[in-house]
Amino acid sequence: MKVSVLxxxxxxxxxxxxxxxxxxxxxxxxxxxxxxxxxxEVSLPDGERFPIRTSSVHHPTEPLPLxxxxxxxxxxxxxxxxxxxxxDCIPSPxxxxxxxxxxxxxxxxxxxxPRYLPAAAADGDWQMDQLEQLAVDHPLQPQLGEQERKASExxxxxxxxxxxxxxxxxxxxxxxxxxxDGYGGEDTDFAFSARKAGVPFGFVNAVAYHQHHxxxxxxxxxxxxxxxxxxxxxxxxxxxxxxxxxxxxxDQDLINFDRDADSITIHRLPSDSEIEEATSLTPAGF
Numbered sequence: 001m002k003v004s005v006l007x008x009x010x011x012x013x014x015x016x017x018x019x020x021x022x023x024x025x026x027x028x029x030x031x032x033x034x035x036x037x038x039x040x041e042v043s044l045p046d047g048e049r050f051p052i053r054t055s056s057v058h059h060p061t062e063p064l065p066l067x068x069x070x071x072x073x074x075x076x077x078x079x080x081x082x083x084x085x086x087x088d089c090i091p092s093p094x095x096x097x098x099x100x101x102x103x104x105x106x107x108x109x110x111x112x113x114p115r116y117l118p119a120a121a122a123d124g125d126w127q128m129d130q131l132e133q134l135a136v137d138h139p140l141q142p143q144l145g146e147q148e149r150k151a152s153e154x155x156x157x158x159x160x161x162x163x164x165x166x167x168x169x170x171x172x173x174x175x176x177x178x179x180x181d182g183y184g185g186e187d188t189d190f191a192f193s194a195r196k197a198g199v200p201f202g203f204v205n206a207v208a209y210h211q212h213h214x215x216x217x218x219x220x221x222x223x224x225x226x227x228x229x230x231x232x233x234x235x236x237x238x239x240x241x242x243x244x245x246x247x248x249x250x251d252q253d254l255i256n257f258d259r260d261a262d263s264i265t266i267h268r269l270p271s272d273s274e275i276e277e278a279t280s281l282t283p284a285g286f
Contacts, residue, residue, distance in 0.1 A: 002031040003081030003100045003164070005091075008069040010038040015088045015211050018122050022090035022209075024049060025128055028097035030083070036073045038065055059181070062225070067176035067186040070160075074170055082170060086161040089114065089208040093128060098206035099164035102149055107169060109194045112162035112206040113137070113144060116285050119212045131209045138286055144205035151202045155195045160187035162208040165199075172197045177236075182225030185233045185241045192237055212285040216278050218248035220270040227255060227264050234262065 005023065009016055016035070023033060032051045035042045042054035057072050059065040074082060081103045083096060095112060102110045115135035122131065137143065140157070142150060165173075173193045180186035194201065219226065226245060233241045240246065240259050250257040252274075256265040270278075 001081045001100050001104045001166075002079040003083050003096060003103070004032045004034055004077045004079045005030040005083045005085055005096065006034045006036075006070070006073040006077060007085050007087055008036045008038060008066065008073060009042060009087040010040060010064060012087050013043070015213075016042075016044070018090050018126075018211060019085065019087060020044065020052075022092075022128070023096075025093055026091060026096050027093045028100060030096055031079045032077075034073050034076050036069045036076075038069050039063055062182045064182050064225075065178070066160075066183065067178040067180045067190075071175045071178060074167075074175060077167065080167050081164065082167060083164045084160060084162070085208060086210075088211045088213060089162055090122060090131065090211060092132070092207035092209065095162075095206045095208055098147060098204055101147075102202075102204040102206070103164055103166055105149070106151075106200070106202070107166050108151070108200045108202045109158070109169060109173075109191065110149075110164040110202055110204045110206070111158050112164070112204060112208050113141065114159070114161055114208050114210050116210045117212050118283060118285075119281055122209070122211045135207075135209050142203050144203060147205060149202055149204045151200065153201070155191040155201050156188060158187060158191035158194075158201065160190065161210065162206070164204070164206070169194070169199045172199055180229045180232060182229070183219070183222040184226035184245075185229035188241045189233055189236065210285060212281070214279050214281050215285060216275060217280065217282075218245045218278065220249075220254075220275045220278050223249060223254060223270060224266070227266055231263055 037056040246257045249255045
């Protein structure tokens with residue numbers, strides 16, 4: 001099955017160029033690489049080993065229209081197989097091949113295996129074998145053997161940073177719900193939509209190396225869209241997503257969150273100093 005790689009981006013030019021360097025080392029090259037900028041144009045060289053197609057989406061108020069950008073990338077895709085890869089991820093040499101094989105074998109929503117790099121691991125003239133040696137697994141993700149695939153009913157464990165899906169299954173789910181504005185909840189909503197549409201889910205040992213960057217814990221810098229998207233998710237599915245973040249916001253008296261209620265009250269937005277204090281460079285970037 002031919003597959004395209006679909007990436008959405010805002011800023012992070014160095015990450016994007018590292019992703020290209022990884023794609024060029026793939027054992028199975030993508031049929032095309034589609035890169036969609038969010039409220040920005042995309043600057044990349046012409047593709048020599050595979051076509052590079054760039055586009056952009058623009059939102060009047062939201063700097064990170066993630067759902068809209070992923071849907072736009074999917075609309076540009078010309079292949080039956082789609083591999084979505086976040087801009088801060090570098091594909092391992094066999095990632096595309098393992099994703100393609102998984103789609104050929106079983107038509108599922110397949111989440112890949114993100115492995116996390118320490119600071120500076122992908123700076124300068126990095127080598128792929130160095131990334132393999134330095135990367136660590138996320139403790140919340142399943143451990144998979146070489147080329148292993150695992151069916152799962154744990155749709156809530158789907159993360160959108162590296163996944164594969166067929167065009168027909170993507171259409172069956174209805175794509176990403178672009179009423180989710182900005183950061184938070186749009187990927188879990190997509191997974192729940194897949195479950196409702198009868199698209200099976202699973203994990204595949206298709207490794208993507210997550211490039212290190214600072215993280216805000218909890219993500220105070222995205223508080224407003226997280227709360228708004230959580231309410232939207234609750235109205236749609238009857239359960240609250242992102243409860244750990246919502247509880248953390250409540251612990252700081254930024255919001256009033258009661259999981260038995262139908263809405264969330266924002267008391268105040270965090271200050272710049274609070275956001276700065278919550279932002280750190282953790283050893284593995286999570």
